[in-house]
Amino acid sequence: MRYPFTSIEEKWQRRWEEDGLYFVEDFDARPKYYCLEMFPYPSGKLHMGHVRNYAIGDVVARFKTMRGFAVLHPMGWDAFGLPAENAAIKHGVHPRDWTWANIAFMREQLKKLGVGYDWRREFATCHPGYYRWTQWLFLRFYYHGLAYKKKAPVNWCPSCATVLANEQVVAGACERCKTPVTRRELAQWFLKITDYARRLLEDIEKLPGWPEKVRVMQENWIGRSEGAYVSFPVVDHPAEISVYTTRPDTLYGVTYMVLAPEHPLAEELTAPGCKEAVAAFVNRARALSELSRTAGEAEKEGLFIGAYCENRLTGERLPVFIANYVLMEYGTGAVMAVPAHDQRDFEFAKKYNLPVKVVIQPPGTELDPRTMTEAYVDEGVMVNSGPFSGMESEEGKKAVTAYLQERGWGGHQVTYRLRDWLISRQRYWGVPIPILYCAKCGTVPVPEEDLPVVLPYNVAFKPTGESPLKDCPEFVNATCPRCGGPASRETDTMDTFVCSSWYYFRYTSPREENGPWDRAKVGRWLPVDQYIGGVEHAILHLLYSRFFTKFLCDNGLVGYDEPFTNLLTQGMVLKDGAKMSKSKGNIVSPEEIMSKYGADTTRLFILFAAPPERDLEWSDQGVEGCARFLDRVWRIVSAVLPEVKKAAPPKKDLVGVNRELRRLTHVTIKKVTEDIERFNFNTAISAVMELVNGIYRFCDRVPQVDRDPGALREATETVAVLLAPFAPHISEELWERLGHRESIHRQPWPEYDPGLLVEERITVVVQINGKVRGRIMLPPAATPQEMQDEALREPRIRQLLMGKTMSKVVTVPGKLVNIVVK
RNA sequence: GCCGGAGUGGCGGAAUGGCAGACGCACGGGACUUAAAAUCCCGGGGAGCAAGGCUCCGUGUGGGUUCAAAUCCCACCUCCGGCACCA
Numbered sequence: 001m002r003y004p005f006t007s008i009e010e011k012w013q014r015r016w017e018e019d020g021l022y023f024v025e026d027f028d029a030r031p032k033y034y035c036l037e038m039f040p041y042p043s044g045k046l047h048m049g050h051v052r053n054y055a056i057g058d059v060v061a062r063f064k065t066m067r068g069f070a071v072l073h074p075m076g077w078d079a080f081g082l083p084a085e086n087a088a089i090k091h092g093v094h095p096r097d098w099t100w101a102n103i104a105f106m107r108e109q110l111k112k113l114g115v116g117y118d119w120r121r122e123f124a125t126c127h128p129g130y131y132r133w134t135q136w137l138f139l140r141f142y143y144h145g146l147a148y149k150k151k152a153p154v155n156w157c158p159s160c161a162t163v164l165a166n167e168q169v170v171a172g173a174c175e176r177c178k179t180p181v182t183r184r185e186l187a188q189w190f191l192k193i194t195d196y197a198r199r200l201l202e203d204i205e206k207l208p209g210w211p212e213k214v215r216v217m218q219e220n221w222i223g224r225s226e227g228a229y230v231s232f233p234v235v236d237h238p239a240e241i242s243v244y245t246t247r248p249d250t251l252y253g254v255t256y257m258v259l260a261p262e263h264p265l266a267e268e269l270t271a272p273g274c275k276e277a278v279a280a281f282v283n284r285a286r287a288l289s290e291l292s293r294t295a296g297e298a299e300k301e302g303l304f305i306g307a308y309c310e311n312r313l314t315g316e317r318l319p320v321f322i323a324n325y326v327l328m329e330y331g332t333g334a335v336m337a338v339p340a341h342d343q344r345d346f347e348f349a350k351k352y353n354l355p356v357k358v359v360i361q362p363p364g365t366e367l368d369p370r371t372m373t374e375a376y377v378d379e380g381v382m383v384n385s386g387p388f389s390g391m392e393s394e395e396g397k398k399a400v401t402a403y404l405q406e407r408g409w410g411g412h413q414v415t416y417r418l419r420d421w422l423i424s425r426q427r428y429w430g431v432p433i434p435i436l437y438c439a440k441c442g443t444v445p446v447p448e449e450d451l452p453v454v455l456p457y458n459v460a461f462k463p464t465g466e467s468p469l470k471d472c473p474e475f476v477n478a479t480c481p482r483c484g485g486p487a488s489r490e491t492d493t494m495d496t497f498v499c500s501s502w503y504y505f506r507y508t509s510p511r512e513e514n515g516p517w518d519r520a521k522v523g524r525w526l527p528v529d530q531y532i533g534g535v536e537h538a539i540l541h542l543l544y545s546r547f548f549t550k551f552l553c554d555n556g557l558v559g560y561d562e563p564f565t566n567l568l569t570q571g572m573v574l575k576d577g578a579k580m581s582k583s584k585g586n587i588v589s590p591e592e593i594m595s596k597y598g599a600d601t602t603r604l605f606i607l608f609a610a611p612p613e614r615d616l617e618w619s620d621q622g623v624e625g626c627a628r629f630l631d632r633v634w635r636i637v638s639a640v641l642p643e644v645k646k647a648a649p650p651k652k653d654l655v656g657v658n659r660e661l662r663r664l665t666h667v668t669i670k671k672v673t674e675d676i677e678r679f680n681f682n683t684a685i686s687a688v689m690e691l692v693n694g695i696y697r698f699c700d701r702v703p704q705v706d707r708d709p710g711a712l713r714e715a716t717e718t719v720a721v722l723l724a725p726f727a728p729h730i731s732e733e734l735w736e737r738l739g740h741r742e743s744i745h746r747q748p749w750p751e752y753d754p755g756l757l758v759e760e761r762i763t764v765v766v767q768i769n770g771k772v773r774g775r776i777m778l779p780p781a782a783t784p785q786e787m788q789d790e791a792l793r794e795p796r797i798r799q800l801l802m803g804k805t806m807s808k809v810v811t812v813p814g815k816l817v818n819i820v821v822k
Numbered sequence: 823g824c825c826g827g828a829g830u831g832g833c834g835g836a837a838u839g840g841c842a843g844a845c846g847c848a849c850g851g852g853a854c855u856u857a858a859a860a861u862c863c864c865g866g867g868g869a870g871c872a873a874g875g876c877u878c879c880g881u882g883u884g885g886g887u888u889c890a891a892a893u894c895c896c897a898c899c900u901c902c903g904g905c906a907c908c909a
Contacts, residue, residue, distance in 0.1 A: 221905080245909060343907085417908055539904090608835095608846075613827095614828090625847055682836085683837095683844085683845080685846090689845055765840080769889075769890090770840095770888095770890045771890095810889050810890075
């Protein structure tokens with residue numbers, strides 16, 4: 001028989017809401033704790049990944065509340081984005097109506113899950129009251145020169161009909177729809193995140209509370225490298241080609257130069273006879289998708305453009321090529337090719353029969369260009385390098401760089417892989433970029449007092465590759481705030497990651513009208529003490545948010561330069577070993593599970609089945625087991641209720657089974673407390689299960705006259721309290737039935753009594769040569785000598801030691817005795 | 823290729839130098855029942871034997887350190903994730 005979860009859950013959800021149980025005031029005497037889960041995109045319904053995310057967050061929030069913290073635990077909606085617009089195109093629903101309907105539905109689902117949010121703080125990023133401040137922040141970036149428009153080759157997703165940020169391109173394809181990305185030359189808005197590359201990298205050290213995995217991913221993404229820039233004068237032309245290299249020690253081994261096809265000098269330097277071929281090559285390379293140009297096995301292709309430049313160190317003339325393997329976006333868009341010591345250059349040189357010149361000799365062997373099958377890319381001793389010959393690579397790098405610097409031919413340089421963040425999107429359902437274009441005044445920012453630039457409701461949704469706002473005259477046509485003349489509005493909207501880069505500040509003062517947030521409230525709550533979400537945001541959202549926070553800190557808008565002190569990245573929810581997805585048809589819907597088993601069982605299973613960081617394999621039988629456990633709790637509490645309801649506190653001097661029950665209770669409190677602190681929810685729950693099993697055994701074996709009702713009451717109430725963060729409804733109901741008036745979620749977390757943890761007698765293992773050969777019972781305080789003596793008195797041990805020589809005895813107090821014999 | 827993480831019963835997982843397999847699932851036995859379900863209690867790593875208690879083997883593989891290794895060190899294998907022509 002199943003306990004009546006439906007009525008219990010409804011009853012308490014209603015009661016909690018009426019009582020405002022989860023409201024938290026901004027200022028009270030308790031220490032603060034900000035617990036935040038990544039807010040969802042309102043796609044329609046919650047999926048199991050959401051359930052996992054919010055169940056984990058709720059355990060943390062409830063636990064910290066019971067431990068005496070003022071816990072800020074809010075929820076909101078990352079509500080702009082493409083799916084809304086795609087739904088509009090497909091089903092003829094307006095993105096706004098679609099989004100708000102989804103929000104209403106998902107809010108109810110979260111409430112049914114029993115998550116304890118302060119719903120007064122809810123907001124959606126698509127509300128003008130919120131995006132007004134997104135625009136305001138954009139203008140702060142703009143005024144500091146960190147928001148700029150430039151024409152550049154950008155990633156274009158033909159299916160989404162919009163441009164994408166670098167971070168949104170995964171293996172050359174759109175991270176949303178997996179369509180291969182193409183390149184387009186477009187004028188687009190960027191945020192200058194590269195200005196913060198150094199600090200974003202260095203400050204990763206300030207994040208010991210983040211998973212190593214995420215920190216490494218960010219480090220790799222930012223991609224710092226140290227080297228030199230070197231300029232090469234072009235022969236018979238005033239221009240110089242500047243390159244970036246991490247191996248200035250190989251400068252004497254350069255045998256040719258390569259420009260990216262998009263390089264500004266490529267066309268200019270092309271000899272008259274080569275014009276046509278070069279133009280054709282450049283066009284071909286430009287049209288190629290990022291995928292085919294960069295993914296693995298793409299054959300290196302290039303073309304001599306008929307120009308030469310000079311290596312100032314050797315005086316050699318070097319032919320200039322354009323080639324598909326050089327990227328315009330990195331370094332200077334040009335490289336010096338050293339085939340002997342760079343694998344890419346080596347492959348290119350072999351294909352086009354270019355000379356290979358060895359300038360680094362590895363220790364022990366001698367390289368011969370004629371017999372080399374691959375480049376030697378490691379360090380060694382410089383050879384054929386003029387005055388630098390004989391130097392070690394490491395020393396040579398410094399010496400060559402210094403030499404270049406003295407002569408003005410180059411110098412030391414640090415380069416990052418990180419590129420500026422492209423935030424323009426040619427889509428309707430996003431924050432309008434608050435910029436005007438005036439024929440007289442040029443680019444003019446919308447004055448702050450005119451914000452928000454409101455997204456018009458009546459537009460036509462066609463995926464044309466241009467923003468639907470372009471066809472909306474009442475939006476486009478505006479007046480220039482500088483000269484009063486006619487102006488047109490920017491019609492691109494912002495990447496939704498802009499909206500989510502600052503939402504965690506807004507929860508502190510969600511209706512603030514005088515600024516994006518109330519400074520004092522942000523000071524009270526930030527930084528986020530515990531952030532919880534999927535690892536898929538390891539780079540995108542988390543890097544952008546760090547960038548925003550640093551910028552805001554520099555401008556005195558917040559007092560911290562890192563937003564998230566501790567980060568927990570949860571694993572995926574799998575079914576049959578694969579991520580749940582529509583296409584695989586292996587989706588388990590939270591609605592179905594919750595109506596069949598209730599929210600408490602659903603939460604309990606998802607927390608019990610695996611530790612939070614690890615992937616979780618869904619198991620219907622596992623859910624069944626958790627339901628059974630809660631039934632078991634329900635039954636035992638109901639059964640002992642008459643016995644314990646009026647019981648006095650447990651007597652101090654209990655012995656035997658009653659004391660044993662108290663010991664188990666306190667051991668469990670200790671274990672559950674420590675496990676929750678370490679996010680080991682699965683073992684915390686198993687400890688509660690053991691306590692419940694212990695109560696059952698106690699009731700099964702100890703006649704009622706011999707039971708101490710106080711000890712039994714303590715055990716029973718402890719089960720309810722320890723379960724409260726995991727299964728908030730059933731524990732609240734049991735708490736009430738046990739005679740309490742105040743919510744269980746307002747109770748202080750129980751303390752264990754260390755004096756009750758000790759056993760009267762413990763089992764000590766006796767080993768001979770590390771193998772268990774016997775067990776002895778001893779008081780826990782037995783000294784090593786007593787342990788050893790007792791072990792040696794054991795008949796079986798004596799028998800096994802017969803005729804052997806004891807060479808050593810190792811004792812671990814409270815644990816074991818190991819006798820080493822020869 | 824580089825960087826991370828993981829590998830333990832039939833399954834999810836526990837143990838971070840000290841009794842491997844907690845807890846749960848599945849399975850088996852018992853009690854209750856006319857019976858079944860539910861429930862409650864008990865039992866389950868493998869192999870061997872002179873079998874009811876003992877021996878041996880056992881945490882991906884092979885070596886090492888240690889009185890003692892799932893745990894620490896070295897080499898390798900497999901799976902998962904991230905990055906990947908970044909000069």
